[in-house]
Amino acid sequence: MNNRRFQTLDKNYQSKLMDSFPKLSAIINNENKHDYQQVAITVFDHWLTEDEAVKELNDVPIEKQKIYDAKLHSFVCGLTSTFESYLIKCVGRHKERVTFRAFKSDDARRTLVPLNYFASHRHRFIFVVPALQLIYTESWDYTHHVYLRDSASLEVLRAEAAKVGVYVL
Template identity: 25%
Template sequence: MRKFLNVSKQRQKELEEQFPNLIDLVQVNKTKEYTFLAVSIFDHWLTHEESMELLADLDASEIERRTSIFDKFNQLLLEKTEVLTFRFRGLKGDKLKFKSFVTEQAQSSYIRQTDMGMYKTVLPDFKAVYFEGYDDTNVFYLQDLSVKSFIESCATKVGLHCLEHW
């Protein structure tokens, strides 16, 4: 069964205009249109030594605990706003396609924390792009800083921290 549906051609065009330079964000290049905001298990950027200690050789219960925290955070987002995913297609891999989810279950399944950078989403109402990251840190790119307080409140509610600059 399909999990995704292409958005209408009109909506596709509107989203392309609303979210310029997505390919740069996917490639982790800075753009002038977006402000970076990370959501992390950790309350600061880890040093090399800390990352070796806090990210290596985790037992299954700690991995599940961290995953659960992000899943709760993601659920709070899903309850408050529309979430779409996107792909790059075409011979050069530069043709953008936005997709909606067929069901809420498909959406929740896609936006399930794996800590492997699996999901790429846009939140049109929030004017934000949201990526699953690595090392127990996910990333937002915000066009409108007024949603930052909502993201921070959701993060605090589940036990995550917001980090601004790396």
């Protein structure tokens, strides 16, 4: 019995997905994003000013961290359950090769839990939703980033966000 939560896709489908997301490596490496519209999924209803950021993000109580993480986790689970999605893993000696992994179950989707806001970006999750032509990246400070090729997907994100109490900025 195979206990893995994700299944690596075959090479043909991997190639097809890479063709669908031509700038994926650049986005993963935080480089050229010119072909994509970037939006944020966040627990905050507006962009924080410097003073607000200091107040909201320094010494966040554990209870508040759990609430924020639960909201973002609910959003991710809802999005990946509603639309065919693939987890992205970088493999190879220098993590230079992008691979796509299919979720084998709902339990696998539930593993996409936001990391502590002090954690490194190297271990944060990234996934794609081909039907919406979007790349979703976990980030810091209770804000995740979405890169869209089709602005029509924005309304879908807003509807999903409204269900769980997060915001699209």
